[in-house]
Amino acid sequence: MDIAPPPIAEATAAPPQIEVAGLTKLYGDFTAINDLSFSVRPGEVIGLVGPNGAGKTTTLRCLAGIIPPTRGAVRICGFDLARQPIEAKRRLAFFSDEPRLFDYLTVNQHLTFVARIYGVADYQQTGRQLLEELEIADKADKLPVELSRGMKQKLAIACGLLHAPQVIFFDEPLTGLDPIGIRRMKDSMLKRARAGAAILISSHLLHLLEEVCSHVLILKDGRKVFDGSLGEVRQKFSEQAGGGNLEDAFFRATGETKGEE
Amino acid sequence: MGGALFYYQFHSWWNRLRQRVRRLRQPKYLVGAIVGGLYFYFYLFRGLAAARHGAPLPRAMPIPPEMNDLPQTLAAVVFMVVLLLAWILPHTRTALAFSEAEVAFLFPAPVSRRTLIHFKLLKSQAAILFSALLMTLIGRGWSGGHLLTRALGWWAGMSIFNLHLLGSSFVLTMLMDRGMSTSARRVLILGATAAAAVGIFIWVRHSLPPFPAATNQEGFSWLFHYLGRVFESGPLPYLLFPFRLVVAPYFAATYTQFLLALGPALGIMGLHYFWVMHSNVAFEEASVELSRRTAERIAAVRSGHWQAARRPKKAARPPFVLLPAGHPAVALLWKNLISAGLYVTARVWLMLVWVVIVSSLVLQSLSAHGSGVGLVVIVTVGIMLAMSLFSGPQLLRNDLRQDLPVADVLKMFPMPGWQVVLGEVLAPAAMLAGVQWLLVLFGTIFFPEQLDKYTIPLAVRLSVALAAVIVLPFIDLMALLIPNASVLFFPAWFQLGKDTPRGFETMGQQLILMFGQLLVLGLGLVPAGVAFTLFLSGGSFLHWPLLGVVLGAFAAAIILAVEAGIGIKLLGGAFERFDVSGELL
Numbered sequence: 124m125d126i127a128p129p130p131i132a133e134a135t136a137a138p139p140q141i142e143v144a145g146l147t148k149l150y151g152d153f154t155a156i157n158d159l160s161f162s163v164r165p166g167e168v169i170g171l172v173g174p175n176g177a178g179k180t181t182t183l184r185c186l187a188g189i190i191p192p193t194r195g196a197v198r199i200c201g202f203d204l205a206r207q208p209i210e211a212k213r214r215l216a217f218f219s220d221e222p223r224l225f226d227y228l229t230v231n232q233h234l235t236f237v238a239r240i241y242g243v244a245d246y247q248q249t250g251r252q253l254l255e256e257l258e259i260a261d262k263a264d265k266l267p268v269e270l271s272r273g274m275k276q277k278l279a280i281a282c283g284l285l286h287a288p289q290v291i292f293f294d295e296p297l298t299g300l301d302p303i304g305i306r307r308m309k310d311s312m313l314k315r316a317r318a319g320a321a322i323l324i325s326s327h328l329l330h331l332l333e334e335v336c337s338h339v340l341i342l343k344d345g346r347k348v349f350d351g352s353l354g355e356v357r358q359k360f361s362e363q364a365g366g367g368n369l370e371d372a373f374f375r376a377t378g379e380t381k382g383e384e
Numbered sequence: 385m386g387g388a389l390f391y392y393q394f395h396s397w398w399n400r401l402r403q404r405v406r407r408l409r410q411p412k413y414l415v416g417a418i419v420g421g422l423y424f425y426f427y428l429f430r431g432l433a434a435a436r437h438g439a440p441l442p443r444a445m446p447i448p449p450e451m452n453d454l455p456q457t458l459a460a461v462v463f464m465v466v467l468l469l470a471w472i473l474p475h476t477r478t479a480l481a482f483s484e485a486e487v488a489f490l491f492p493a494p495v496s497r498r499t500l501i502h503f504k505l506l507k508s509q510a511a512i513l514f515s516a517l518l519m520t521l522i523g524r525g526w527s528g529g530h531l532l533t534r535a536l537g538w539w540a541g542m543s544i545f546n547l548h549l550l551g552s553s554f555v556l557t558m559l560m561d562r563g564m565s566t567s568a569r570r571v572l573i574l575g576a577t578a579a580a581a582v583g584i585f586i587w588v589r590h591s592l593p594p595f596p597a598a599t600n601q602e603g604f605s606w607l608f609h610y611l612g613r614v615f616e617s618g619p620l621p622y623l624l625f626p627f628r629l630v631v632a633p634y635f636a637a638t639y640t641q642f643l644l645a646l647g648p649a650l651g652i653m654g655l656h657y658f659w660v661m662h663s664n665v666a667f668e669e670a671s672v673e674l675s676r677r678t679a680e681r682i683a684a685v686r687s688g689h690w691q692a693a694r695r696p697k698k699a700a701r702p703p704f705v706l707l708p709a710g711h712p713a714v715a716l717l718w719k720n721l722i723s724a725g726l727y728v729t730a731r732v733w734l735m736l737v738w739v740v741i742v743s744s745l746v747l748q749s750l751s752a753h754g755s756g757v758g759l760v761v762i763v764t765v766g767i768m769l770a771m772s773l774f775s776g777p778q779l780l781r782n783d784l785r786q787d788l789p790v791a792d793v794l795k796m797f798p799m800p801g802w803q804v805v806l807g808e809v810l811a812p813a814a815m816l817a818g819v820q821w822l823l824v825l826f827g828t829i830f831f832p833e834q835l836d837k838y839t840i841p842l843a844v845r846l847s848v849a850l851a852a853v854i855v856l857p858f859i860d861l862m863a864l865l866i867p868n869a870s871v872l873f874f875p876a877w878f879q880l881g882k883d884t885p886r887g888f889e890t891m892g893q894q895l896i897l898m899f900g901q902l903l904v905l906g907l908g909l910v911p912a913g914v915a916f917t918l919f920l921s922g923g924s925f926l927h928w929p930l931l932g933v934v935l936g937a938f939a940a941a942i943i944l945a946v947e948a949g950i951g952i953k954l955l956g957g958a959f960e961r962f963d964v965s966g967e968l969l
Binding site for chain 2: 188191225265
């Protein structure tokens with residue numbers, strides 16, 4: 124199946140689904156995120172890249188309302204995450220690198236539980252479709268302990284997508300997936316983006332981001348190094364040293380050196 | 385290779401100690417350490433200090449001087465039974481307990497099997513030495529002799545037990561490899577044990593006088609004398625001989641006796657060592673599996689999620705049908721009731737109600753003739769109700785204490801904090817109230833109309849029971865809010881996160897929390913108690929005391945509900961501000 128980038132031109136006309144202004148997160152004296160601002164419009168898929176410790180996961184967790192930022196504002200679909208957290212959270216989904224499931228709920232019970240939390244009336248039909256799409260429909264009565272790592276990841280994705288979020292955050296989404304799962308995950312991301320979701324993906328897999336993302340946000344030491352489209356990042360950093368792909372751009376943007384260099 | 389393993393073991397211990405000392409810079413650990421230290425001092429060391437100044441060590445039960453041999457014999461019997469259990473209980477293959485990291489580093493490394501077993505034995509010695517010291521301090525009044533000889537006695541007994549456990553597990557694995565099932569082995573051993581017990585009983589019975597009547601004797605001396613004669617009869621002295629040798633160092637009264645007793649004990653230890661080292665049984669595969677399960681269990685326990693230490697093997701039936709529309713807090717109640725296991729369903733509770741009704745009616749008819757059973761049962765029910773208020777919230781932890789490790793998931797839910805807290809505490813509150821209602825039902829049916837010289841009419845019993853049924857769920861809610869508040873405000877004290885606090889400081893923290901919980905619950909109950917008393921007094925004044933009881937219960941319940949509501953709101957705010965990155969990661 125060919126993977127086509129999302130329709131960026133159409134997306135940019137709409138108001139942003141994710142607006143981040145001056146986001147700062149401190150842990151004591153340590154600054155994990157420093158004055159970060161950016162926005163994501165419907166249909167845009169932004170790749171969040173940076174070296175280890177750059178603040179990618181902290182950024183995603185702040186945007187998902189899991190941890191409170193020290194300073195700054197986050198708006199999800201126009202709702203301030205600090206002042207209108209319920210409305211904002213209704214519209215978002217966050218997928219961590221490690222699937223977070225309840226040991227004692229079966230696959231079906233997870234969907235029932237999430238449906239009540241988000242008030243999804245037609246969850247049985249939607250849930251069934253999601254389980255079929257993710258190829259775990261035959262595991263509906265299984266507990267997480269009976270599922271493989273990849274299947275757990277798929278269940279977490281089904282739970283997250285059940286309420287049709289307009290904003291989706293992925294933290295290393297391909298961890299633990301087999302090649303077929305990886306392909307389906309990419310398809311799924313693009314499908315949601317084409318349907319108008321704003322997606323933010325944190326990953327070290329630059330080739331994945333090149334395939335899926337329309338934009339890139341590069342972080343280093345909690346600061347934004349670059350924010351723009353894939354074409355812009357290539358253009359900006361290739362002008363300096365003549366490189367052509369995202370990997371080269373990443374190394375130049377973050378000032379890192381490749382092993383062979 | 386041995387040097388590397390010793391280096392690893394020593395530095396692991398040293399770094400852990402340094403980390404714990406460094407942690408005392410944080411007031412929450414320092415305060416806990418002070419309280420825990422004081423507890424240890426008063427419980428363990430103060431008696432020793434007194435003993436040094438001439439005060440006699442306490443003795444649990446006076447034993448006639450001529451029966452001084454009896455404790456050693458009884459200890460030998462206990463040791464024999466424990467060893468027997470080591471042959472009966474295990475149902476898995478031999479598994480030496482290694483951590484996941486040890487499995488990852490040592491198993492692929494060029495380390496011989498012999499070295500691995502030595503490492504395991506060396507590692508277990510640290511725990512044995514600590515346990516021996518602790519047991520010496522705890523049991524300082526249990527026998528004569530010196531503290532040093534007692535400590536070494538504990539060490540010898542525990543070391544032999546540890547070696548025997550390992551050796552027996554090797555043999556059991558070998559039997560499993562040869563096709564013997566666990567049940568067949570248990571039947572065989574239990575059958576042999578039962579046959580031996582019956583044989584010994586018949587043998588001993590003919591050589592002993594009949595069991596003496598206790599009523600004509602002073603204290604327990606008759607029992608000690610009788611037991612002494614039993615253990616000196618028939619084959620028992622020979623059967624217990626090796627076990628008496630093992631425990632003999634602990635009971636030595638002088639250093640000379642100790643040295644004489646230590647020789648045979650060390651000999652038995654040496655024989656066990658030879659047995660373990662020359663057992664040719666593979667343990668690696670089972671150890672890898674055990675390390676994985678242990679790591680999961682430790683992670684669950686460290687995160688305060690005790691239930692997860694026993695991972696569910698079977699999906700539980702939902703307690704009720706959860707509809708997609710409605711209050712989202714009910715979803716958390718539903719989820720937590722499922723987590724409580726297979727037993728929290730309407731069918732189970734209905735069955736329990738029937739059992740309670742039938743059993744109380746049967747017991748009532750049995751005790752109808754004033755045998756005093758009625759009073760005992762009623763007092764027992766009352767004690768159980770009181771205990772449920774204090775122990776129930778500690779035992780039923782299907783709330784934030786269970787879910788805080790997944791606080792990041794809870795925080796993503798589009799629910800205000802108070803709804804999350806409400807949903808979390810509802811399940812244990814419902815289960816606790818259910819148990820209490822069963823107790824009240826039992827007590828109401830069973831309660832005799834005539835208790836001693838007092839007549840208690842049915843109307844009084846029903847009114848008090850109704851009042852209890854009304855008030856108890858709200859007291860439970862209050863009682864459950866306190867440990868949940870402690871989790872949110874002092875998460876580190878609930879052993880959350882990756883670093884497990886242990887030792888003095890943790891014990892001190894638990895003591896502080898326990899007293900804090902009692903204090904807060906007591907204060908919270910004061911306004912409700914005042915309201916209840918006012919209504920009861922008003923009812924009595926108007927000659928409607930029973931109405932006063934019921935209305936007082938309603939008033940108390942309303943006050944408790946308001947207090948619980950305020951508490952839930954405050955905790956909800958705390959949950960919203962709770963920074964999982966700062967506390968859990």
